[in-house]
Amino acid sequence: MKVSESWLREWVNPDIDTQTVVDQLTMAGIEVDATEPVAGAFTGVVVGEIVSIEQHPDADKLRVCQVAGHPEGELVQVVCGAPNARAGLKAPFATVGAKLPGDFKIKKAKLRGVESFGMLCGQTELEAGDDDEGLWELAVDAPVGADLREYLNLDDTLIEVDITPNRGDCLSVRGLARELGVINRHPVSEVVTQPVSAQVDDTLPITIAASGACSRYLGRVIRGIDVNATSPLWMQEKLRRAGLRPIDAVVDVTNYVLLELGQPMHAFDLAKIDGGITVREASADEKLTLLDEQEIELKQGTLLIADNAKPLAMAGIMGGLESAVGKSTQDIFLESAYFNPIAIAGRARNYGLHTDSSHRFERGVDYDLARQAMERATELLLGVVGGQSGPITEQVSDSLPAANKVELRKARIVSGLSIEMDDAAVADILSRLGFVIDATTVEGWQVSVPSWRFDVSIEADLLEELARIYGYNRLPTKVPDQSMAIKSHTESRQTxxxxxxxxxxxxxxxxxxxxxxxxxxxxxxxxxxxxxxxxxxxxxxxxxxxxxxxxxxxxxxxxxxxxxxxxxxxxxxxxxxxxxxxxxxxxxxxxxxxxxxxxxxxxxxxxxxxxxxxxxxxxxxxxxxxxxxxxxxxxxxxxxxxxxxxxxxxxxxxxxxxxxxxxxxxxxxxxxxxxxxxxxxxxxxxxLEAKVPAFTPLSKFPAVRRDLALVVDRTLAVDDLLSAIGQTAGEHLIDLKVFDLYMGKGIDPHRKSVALGLTFQHPSRTLNDEEINGYVDTVVNHVTEKYGAALR
Known part of the structure; x- marks a missing residue:
């Protein structure tokens, strides 16, 4: 997520520099991946206006512009090849002597024989954005001749943060400001949102059919908007610096509220909604064309926003093209909802999608934020596109989360953090983080978790919050002191x-x-x-x-x-x-x-x-x-x-x-x-099973080996032959091995010759030939009877 430092300082402005802001956020667990200036280093660029324009006499793609905005007040001739150059357009104007990023100095020049005294610029030439399709179109009310850096407040820094999945509450300027305010004990300037009075009585019926996936859904009708109105420059700049391209006033406002408060919202063309709104799961045969013009076949179980006839949007992910706000839209239906993170998690990825809305809903959005966001968006919309708003219609299901209650013990702070914190300091940190202390006892505190902190549910989570704000670098280094018994090893098991x-x-x-x-x-x-x-x-x-x-x-x-x-x-x-x-x-x-x-x-x-x-x-x-x-x-x-x-x-x-x-x-x-x-x-x-070692005395008497070559059926498994011999050779057989296998000339083609070595040894005396011969005869008779074996 990207946010400009100037926007963040509108909410909380402690007396610290940019690097300190970065260090504090990182130490608080909100890692800052990078910082970069909003625009490149340039001077001598002002707000210019193309007063007139005519075709270059010797170049089809070049035009000659008369540009106002020069510090001396006269019109200046500039040759420009941008496709969007036109009379009345206001754009950045680099005068002669200006320096652009890359140490590029603007000089007088001749282009195909026509003199040019300056340069009209696009975003990429000023390293102020990614739009390279033409000139940077400034607002129609931009003051001609004003220094561009001052007018757009380009002496600003972009801060890119890497939010861990458990801290979805920090995916907004409000969330980051809240953290920075707590760390610096500095007040946070919250947005003051007043309820917008209904000017019309129009509403749409709302039904929540998937109550487990959608706990709260709010909607409001706004009639008579001017969809062609342009969102104000300050809003466009904040969106652009956050990495979002301004589209139209309605979309810009919903995106602005998403970045400001962290609540994803969506606006439908009211005329394209049939009947009322239903939040339900998709059927297997339904299809939806998304805003990016991609038609998808909906999978069963996907959460939808639908009307009485068709799907309108993938809930918490992306709206549909058919119900989108367009150039002919006059009335809109504005939605704000709370979706269960489990119902949204992974759904976008299943369709090869990833949106700002799904990114937030998957991690958890404040379940008490939807109404405030609705009022804020309504206020902004009425100020930009006009119109008349209706009352808010709200449906809430029984599955709406409730505030977690967590007990924090003083003894646990000492054992977990190795420090003793003053009771007042603990209460101060928790309160500034938004936690409510319901009761204080000798042992500790009973704490209610704020609605935006999904990641806090047990005592250890509160310890982490205390450690973050107190400062990890301030915690003492202590080697754990614990008696540890050596684990016993059972010889009948191996590792x-x-x-x-x-x-x-x-x-x-x-x-x-x-x-x-x-x-x-x-x-x-x-x-x-x-x-x-x-x-x-x-x-x-x-x-x-x-x-x-x-x-x-x-x-x-x-x-x-x-x-x-x-x-x-x-x-x-x-x-x-x-x-x-x-x-x-x-x-x-x-x-x-x-x-x-x-x-x-x-x-x-x-x-x-x-x-x-x-x-x-x-x-x-x-x-x-x-x-x-x-x-x-x-x-x-x-x-x-x-x-x-x-x-x-x-x-x-x-x-x-x-x-x-x-x-x-x-x-x-x-x-x-x-x-x-x-x-x-x-x-x-x-x-992992093992045999417990046991000592067997070594015999000092000689071992005797006898070799046998047995002809057996070719299909007989040698292992079966060895098993039969081992069972009948007697207790003094100490080794049995196969040392040759022959199939070929002189042997029945259906049989094979197996050469075996049998080793006998008695533990207390020498075996005589008569005993050995008896053992061998027993073996031969047994395998002959059982397998039809014959001595070779």
Missing amino acids: LSRLRHHLIARRYQEVVTYSFVDPKMGAQFEPDIDPVALQNPISADMGVMRTSLLPGLVSALRHNINRQQGRVRLFETGQKFVPGANGVAQTPTLAGLVFGPVAGENWTDSDAKVDFFDAKGDVESLLAVGGNGADFSFKADVHPALHPGQTAGVFCRDEKIGVVGAIHPALQDELDLPDGVFVFELALQSL
Whole structure:
């Protein structure tokens, strides 16, 4: 928001310079982004008037003007090429010898053979605005010959403030002045608004059908206005300096009240309203052409201002073109309302809009301001466009907010701010901020919150107000003194930090992606889950809550590949959001992605690419961190986003906790991914379980290894074979591993040879051959009977 310092000082004018004003506002939590002069540095520019004008004899786009306003009183010849130059126009006139911004000095000149003694200027040439379409048209009553800087008060500063969403009350000159007045203990010159007496009896019936969204609506008929009247120069200048372009008198007045008091308003052409006014929600099939000539299809639930036949405006956002005030308007209907911020928040963004009205209503407008703004706007309109006003018609619903009541304790001031404030100082600060002290007790105060402070609802908010006005820089620096017990660590659980460090040690890098994903991409990974849609998404490609962490990792992979990264290892921990019968399940999850060479570039061998078993090996190592790797197993599985032949489900004691595999070739093509992208996703809760360490005495007796080569069906999962052997090999089997797998010549094409190493060891004696042979025979007989295995 921009505001000129001169306008702000009309409300409150403490004896401080501009920089102090900026510093005080910033320290009070109203950050000043920038300051700049209203106009550039220039001298010798006066108010000029084109007395006569004629075509240049040798140039089609140039005209020769006779201009009044020279300090010596005579008419001066000026050659001008502005398209809006005409007799009677008053515009800035830079006389010979004047200096314009950029150290540009005006001299006598000849343009196509015709002498020119000065220059008629536009806003951009004086760095006083953005309008570069021609000469700066001044008011018809501007005093010819007057110094332009003095006439327009251009020795002024624009202050641009960045208002946080909780301080919507400061989106007006009144709000900023109130803050500055409190800080400096200086009185604020409030606008004195007297009720305007009704001169006609005309009214329009008002109905609030959406009472939860609109708590108060006021309307007033004004008849017989002169829509062609021009708003006064002082009003146009204040609007221009605030970044708003003057349009017409009616719009200028409503914009002026918006900037002055913070109340958005709108005026309808009364002749274009059918029946009465209804505040209601839109139906799905309704359309509305807005003031910017954009036709939109209204979404169900959008709050509207409508008449008996059609929508007139999007409530709190923008009016409709069909009911807008035009050149033929004679009567208007002026509205002022309070809309629930929740009903307006995000609505403008849903239609690709952002207006001054929606910016304020989304943050909260003073719910007691509508009547004062109506009277102020009426007073200004009658003074500019004339006409006769009717009585104010008002409708109020039960949902109108009431003043919050907050208790402030003296002890809480000491503990929260580390200072003891005098009771009178506390009462003074709160009173000057507009708070009403209802009662004072030994313990503290009972405080009523003013209608414009939506952000104050609890005791901590009042502490913040005291700290702001007292001065953050005056608060003592104190190190908190608190005894803190060391948190106990349960050995049956491991920390997330340990899992992170393990993956980092395996050359993974942690990423943090948005919990919002593209609906299309989310459906590509989890087509059977209907995700939670956001009502107010940041952008179209972040419209739903993620049901998997994999879309975010794949997007990060694409980002890296596009930046010439050929070896990528990423992991992320976070929640996924899966709707169910009991609401949305928020499941803590760990996911990872690998792509590229197995090893980084080196002088030996860097060509081997990662495969399924590399990704599976990383997962196995992760599962073993807690010492309970035996509780986990892998089984062939299917997943809509993964390759059907390279996918395994991860199980913890027969409960599926995740999946590992290669990206499906079809999805790989859709996402324009290269070959060899492997991912895994695991439920974090199971990974955090750990086995309590226990000491097992080391045997001093030798271990004995026997190797077996078993021919089994080709479709048999080796994991099932190992499980069967482990159950029957006896208690002295201390190690079991697969060291070879053969399919080919000499083997039935429907079978495979699995070579196994079985290691036996007794804790208190040496095992003899007879015992070992018995264990091996038991294993062979069991797998032969169960799986049809045969010794090779």
